[in-house]
Amino acid sequence: MATTAAGAPAVRRGLARRVAGSPWAGYLARRLGGVVAVLAFLIVVTFMIVRWVPGDPARQIVGLTAGEEQVRQVRERLGLTEPLWRQFGTYLRGLAHGDLGTSFTTGQPVSSMLSQRLPLTVELAMSALVIVLVVAIPLGTAVGVAQQRGRARVATSSFGVGASVIGAMPEYIAGTVLVYVFALTLRWLPVQGGSGPTAMILPALSIAIAPAAVLTRLVRNETAAVLSQDYITMAMSKRLSNTRLLLRHVVPNVVTSTLTLGGLILVALLGGTVVAENVFNMPGAGAEIVHAIVRRDYPEVQGIILVLGLVAVLINLIVDVTLGLLDPRVLTGARS
Amino acid sequence: MRGVRTRLPAMLLVGLVLAAVIVLVAVAGPILWQARADALTGDIRQGPSGAHWLGTDALGRDVFWRTVVATRSTIEMAVAATAIAAALGTFLGAMIVSAGPAVRTLGDRVIDLLLSFPPIIIALTFTAILSPGRASVVGAIGLAFCPQFARLTNRLALSVQERDYVTVARLLGVGRFRVVTRHVVPNIAPPLLVLTSVGFATSVVTVSGLSFLGLSVQPPSYDWGSLLASGLRNLYDNPGEAFGPAAAILVTGLAAGLVGDGLVRHMDPRGTSRPHRAVRRSADPPTAGDASRAGGAAPVASVRDLSIRRPDGRELVHGISLTVDAGEIVGIVGESGSGKSLTALALARLLPRELEWSAAHLNVNGVDLADPAKAPPARLATELGIVFQDPSSSFNPALRIGTQLTEVLRVHAKMSRRQAHALAVSRLAETRVSSPELRMRQYPHELSGGMRQRAMIAAAMLPEPKLIIADEPTTALDVTVQADVLRLLKQINTTHGTAILLISHDIGVVSSLCDRICVMYAGRVVEELSVEDLRRRDVRHPYTRALLAASPDTASERDGARLVPLPGRAPAAEDQGPGCSFAPRCPLAVPVCTEIVPPLVAEPSGNAVACHVETAAAEVRS
Numbered sequence: 026m027a028t029t030a031a032g033a034p035a036v037r038r039g040l041a042r043r044v045a046g047s048p049w050a051g052y053l054a055r056r057l058g059g060v061v062a063v064l065a066f067l068i069v070v071t072f073m074i075v076r077w078v079p080g081d082p083a084r085q086i087v088g089l090t091a092g093e094e095q096v097r098q099v100r101e102r103l104g105l106t107e108p109l110w111r112q113f114g115t116y117l118r119g120l121a122h123g124d125l126g127t128s129f130t131t132g133q134p135v136s137s138m139l140s141q142r143l144p145l146t147v148e149l150a151m152s153a154l155v156i157v158l159v160v161a162i163p164l165g166t167a168v169g170v171a172q173q174r175g176r177a178r179v180a181t182s183s184f185g186v187g188a189s190v191i192g193a194m195p196e197y198i199a200g201t202v203l204v205y206v207f208a209l210t211l212r213w214l215p216v217q218g219g220s221g222p223t224a225m226i227l228p229a230l231s232i233a234i235a236p237a238a239v240l241t242r243l244v245r246n247e248t249a250a251v252l253s254q255d256y257i258t259m260a261m262s263k264r265l266s267n268t269r270l271l272l273r274h275v276v277p278n279v280v281t282s283t284l285t286l287g288g289l290i291l292v293a294l295l296g297g298t299v300v301a302e303n304v305f306n307m308p309g310a311g312a313e314i315v316h317a318i319v320r321r322d323y324p325e326v327q328g329i330i331l332v333l334g335l336v337a338v339l340i341n342l343i344v345d346v347t348l349g350l351l352d353p354r355v356l357t358g359a360r361s
Numbered sequence: 362m363r364g365v366r367t368r369l370p371a372m373l374l375v376g377l378v379l380a381a382v383i384v385l386v387a388v389a390g391p392i393l394w395q396a397r398a399d400a401l402t403g404d405i406r407q408g409p410s411g412a413h414w415l416g417t418d419a420l421g422r423d424v425f426w427r428t429v430v431a432t433r434s435t436i437e438m439a440v441a442a443t444a445i446a447a448a449l450g451t452f453l454g455a456m457i458v459s460a461g462p463a464v465r466t467l468g469d470r471v472i473d474l475l476l477s478f479p480p481i482i483i484a485l486t487f488t489a490i491l492s493p494g495r496a497s498v499v500g501a502i503g504l505a506f507c508p509q510f511a512r513l514t515n516r517l518a519l520s521v522q523e524r525d526y527v528t529v530a531r532l533l534g535v536g537r538f539r540v541v542t543r544h545v546v547p548n549i550a551p552p553l554l555v556l557t558s559v560g561f562a563t564s565v566v567t568v569s570g571l572s573f574l575g576l577s578v579q580p581p582s583y584d585w586g587s588l589l590a591s592g593l594r595n596l597y598d599n600p601g602e603a604f605g606p607a608a609a610i611l612v613t614g615l616a617a618g619l620v621g622d623g624l625v626r627h628m629d630p631r632g633t634s635r636p637h638r639a640v641r642r643s644a645d646p647p648t649a650g651d652a653s654r655a656g657g658a659a660p661v662a663s664v665r666d667l668s669i670r671r672p673d674g675r676e677l678v679h680g681i682s683l684t685v686d687a688g689e690i691v692g693i694v695g696e697s698g699s700g701k702s703l704t705a706l707a708l709a710r711l712l713p714r715e716l717e718w719s720a721a722h723l724n725v726n727g728v729d730l731a732d733p734a735k736a737p738p739a740r741l742a743t744e745l746g747i748v749f750q751d752p753s754s755s756f757n758p759a760l761r762i763g764t765q766l767t768e769v770l771r772v773h774a775k776m777s778r779r780q781a782h783a784l785a786v787s788r789l790a791e792t793r794v795s796s797p798e799l800r801m802r803q804y805p806h807e808l809s810g811g812m813r814q815r816a817m818i819a820a821a822m823l824p825e826p827k828l829i830i831a832d833e834p835t836t837a838l839d840v841t842v843q844a845d846v847l848r849l850l851k852q853i854n855t856t857h858g859t860a861i862l863l864i865s866h867d868i869g870v871v872s873s874l875c876d877r878i879c880v881m882y883a884g885r886v887v888e889e890l891s892v893e894d895l896r897r898r899d900v901r902h903p904y905t906r907a908l909l910a911a912s913p914d915t916a917s918e919r920d921g922a923r924l925v926p927l928p929g930r931a932p933a934a935e936d937q938g939p940g941c942s943f944a945p946r947c948p949l950a951v952p953v954c955t956e957i958v959p960p961l962v963a964e965p966s967g968n969a970v971a972c973h974v975e976t977a978a979a980e981v982r983s
């Protein structure tokens with residue numbers, strides 16, 4: 026990114042040096058260091074879940090009435106009989122081979138359960154993400170611009186209230202309302218289950234509504250902030266068309282400052298999938314973790330938290346790289 | 362500012378009243394209405410009716426009263442979770458701050474790390490460890506939200522710690538922990554209170570969410586979340602069953618949110634009611650004097666009777682007139698608030714939208730700007746270059762220098778990328794920007810301040826404009842590069858014959874560069890004179906004299922090293938009287954000065970002055 030294809034001789038000479046000395050090298054190294062730390066943390070935490078269970082986890086699994094022999098078997102299956110560091114070694118070795126253990130309830134490998142269920146969760150989160158971005162960025166920018174130009178005063182001033190009310194609506198309420206309106210009353214979309222893109226619309230919407238409202242407000246504020254910057258006056262002195270001014274000079278800066286503040290909102294979408302899958306009875310990883318917790322299926326809980334954590338890490342990394350691409354100042358820390 | 366707002370904002374008031382009602386219902390609900398909520402009837406899954414306001418559930422129980430009674434359970438859990446999060450988070454945050462640097466860095470990292478996961482996933486992890494149930498959900502949510510409190514405490518405490526009294530306390534040997542509890546905590550309490558109310562709103566939603574998922578209260582106990590879950594199952598038969606708990610959750614969240622937002626407004630002086638400004642149109646007579654010199658070549662810029670008004674009708678610039686001839690450097694000098702920058706912005710048609718303006722005549726190089734419809738953007742962009750005050754904020758941080766330099770050429774002069782690039786590089790070289798090829802690929806933050814300003818001048822120069830407006834071009838720069846930038850402007854003027862309108866508060870800068878100077882005061886031109894007269898200190902207006910005496914560059918030998926600062930300050934638009942606006946500060950003021958605005962009177966020399974006393978003296982002389 027720091028090197029363009031248009032190569033004047035001077036550029037070519039310094040190419041190698043510039044790639045090595047590119048701000049990206051340091052930036053990515055720092056980010057990847059962070060990712061490694063988070064991964065280590067995730068692995069330790071998921072490993073410790075069973076070990077931290079108060080009392081005897083094996084006894085909790087089999088229930089109070091079961092015999093001592095059964096408890097011993099479960100304890101062995103959990104690998105709780107060995108010393109802690111040996112247990113951890115076994116866990117790590119398993120992870121390296123993609124082995125996340127076997128589910129207690131189904132007897133299936135956790136990894137194959139995940140490979141069946143995770144795609145749906147990711148698809149759901151991605152659909153919600155698309156909805157959030159497609160709504161928040163244009164709408165927020167439009168409201169910000171309208172507000173700055175003093176147009177549609179009633180609409181723009183009631184916008185803040187509306188956004189905070191909608192932004193406070195949790196997924197399960199949004200989902201319930203959506204089911205009632207679109208599936209039961211209007212009968213436009215399937216209630217629950219089903220397959221294909223139509224089955225994805227309501228769940229994705231239920232996750233996206235609140236974050237979209239919050240992010241729209243954030244974009245609105247950032248737009249107002251960008252519009253009052255000196256560089257916008259300078260851009261206006263170039264007498265560009267409104268479209269060019271917006272797309273070229275306003276939106277990139279709005280997106281960067283929004284992402285800096287709003288990255289966490291995007292990560293929170295992942296938490297929303299857990300709830301939405303339960304509202305809409307979708308066979309994803311989020312629905313499964315709730316069952317697994319209720320049934321004390323620790324290997325499954327472990328696996329799902331590990332994988333969801335990984336996805337969160339990935340989203341954070343993507344946000345960071347996007348930020349670096351959009352605003353080179355973040356690479357060198359010139360912008361904090 | 363504190364004294365002004367003893368009244369609570371409406372938002373906060375509504376939030377507090379709602380919260381009080383909810384707490385009341387939470388306390389009284391189970392005592393008064395438990396029996397009604399648990400009574401089984403034969404009417405199962407009935408819709409809303411007079412007997413059952415929100416209908417009945419699958420066992421025929423009244424949904425409305427169940428929702429009311431469930432208030433306590435949900436509120437208790439949310440309060441407990443918030444308390445855990447706030448207490449533990451604040452404690453951890455404070456510990457991290459008061460610990461040594463190594464622990465502090467580590468603690469920061471861990472908080473960052475925890476914040477990068479969705480709270481509900483953290484809560485689920487803890488619920489899994491503690492096994493589902495009410496207590497474990499409370500603990501899990503408390504733990505899930507504690508990083509946010511830790512982060513806020515941490516940040517606030519750090520900023521407080523840098524303040525003087527904390528340093529003093531530490532110098533006096535007060536222990537670390539004591540510094541935190543005695544000096545830091547009281548100062549960070551208000552923002553923490555805001556976070557607590559926001560955290561409570563989130564806790565209500567999350568507590569209900571986990572219970573909705575079946576991980577919290579187990580039947581026969583119930584709370585809003587479990588009621589909603591059962592409502593969703595019966596949604597087709599009785600939508601009221603879902604509506605009750607959903608509305609309860611939303612209203613509670615809203616109340617906490619209102620309290621939080623209200624607290625923010627209450628503590629933040631901005632954003633509440635603006636100071637009231639009287640609306641009164643000033644009835645100044647238009648200034649008579651038009652100092653523009655008649656004849657000669659057509660001027661590159663001319664302004665006649667330009668007035669600029671605020672939205673409330675106050676005039677900021679009172680009918681001023683100005684001309685810039687081809688190849689001429691004209692300076693406008695005055696204090697901030699004199700209207701000099703507004704005049705320049707009006708000439709560039711870049712005034713902020715909320716300001717109204719009118720002019721008998723506003724013309725740049727033959728383009729009539731008085732009629733916005735007639736001003737073609739391409740001509741404006743190419744015939745008028747602008748050098749802004751602060752080069753560090755005037756380049757778009759997200760775009761390369763090259764992109765920003767070539768934009769006008771590409772858009773308005775329809776040049777190819779290559780052509781525009783070559784031209785921009787040669788201009789950068791001309792403005793003495795080192796390694797121009799490299800600069801073109803760099804982002805603004807990679808250039809030094811002086812370099813950026815030279816790049817800005819290059820940008821203004823690129824389309825070969827007839828006029829450059831330079832608004833305080835050196836104010837934001839290091840002293841060492843100021844002279845350099847001025848020299849550069851002069852050089853452009855001589856080699857390209859570009860006329861320059863220089864705006865400055867510094868009479869020294871203006872006298873070193875300009876051919877002709879307009880002195881502005883409180884929205885009017887008070888004196889117009891040639892640079893020779895200015896350098897000879899042959900000035901008429903008392904204000905110009907005061908400016909000369911106050912500037913290190915122009916203070917005369919007689920003044921010695923002693924500068925004479927101008928007493929008082931320029932009047933704000935609000936408190937301008939009817940007469941000469943300089944009268945309150947003027948040593949020569951006579952009674953007429955406070956009654957009649959002195960007109961700008963031209964002298965045979967071409968200079969002009971707006972002062973009763975001076976004009977009378979000139980008449981006596983002649």
Ligand code: SF4
Binds near residue numbers: 904954972973
């Ligand atoms: S008109 Fe009067 S008050 Fe104004 S500058 Fe002249 S002498 Fe001073």
